[in-house]
Amino acid sequence: MTDHHTPSAAVSLRGIVKSFGTGDTKVTVLRGIDLDIYLGEMLLLVGESGGGKTTLLSAIAGILDIDEGNIDVLGVPLSALPAGKRTTFRGQTMGFIYQQFNLLPALTAAENVAVPLLIQRINRSEALRRARVMLDRVGLGDRAEFLPKSLSGGQQQRVAIARALVNEPRLLICDEPTAALDGPNGQKIMELLREVGRAPDRCVVIVTHDSRIFHFGDRMANLTDGRIVGIETITREGTA
């Protein structure tokens, strides 16, 4: 029987070490990271510039090979999988949101959101149907046929969120999702990520410098000089 009081780790990092370069130019960026990210939570990863946050996200995504340690994602030993299997696993289980929305300019909002489904060989009409449902969930049901250039920055990030979630990924990885937005739009995007991104069987990891959004997280891990130097549980008034 599952004890629902014990959170399960969706991502388990143990002893992660990563260097770039060799010899005199070798820089060790991750110096032994131990971290669990639990299902149902939104974890913020903060810390000084150059501290290794993006490098750690790339390792969790299986995009970057690590030198030492183990990365488990949803019970799969990612660091031990060959590259091709990692790519498939990533497509099935992870969604990504970046500072730059990275929408394809020639495609409508609905077509952009449908891309991950088309890559998975879901037929076009079904992919577009699901994309429109997702756009509805992010409040852009009436913008499905718009091109990105006709949308505001906040709306483009909503499209990017819909695209990241259309595949129902269990792990949502966000790198500075509010950095290109003004304060109010950043808040709205975080509210949306909490509302549609967070779920009991899913987790959200967000790298951010934006202290205005820190209170949206469930926990905040501070990565400084290649190590996790503190983890804080964030208390939110009015929520359980």
Ligand SMILES: Nc1ncnc2c1ncn2[C@@H]1O[C@H](COP(=O)(O)OP(=O)(O)OP(=O)(O)O)[C@@H](O)[C@H]1O
């Ligand atoms: N491919 C690479 N080759 C060499 N060095 C790299 C590479 N990728 C990252 N680094 C170095 O690793 C260090 C950490 O970079 P990373 O982007 O992970 O930091 P960060 O914490 O995300 O920083 P920021 O908050 O400024 O985005 C930096 O010193 C960077 O120059």
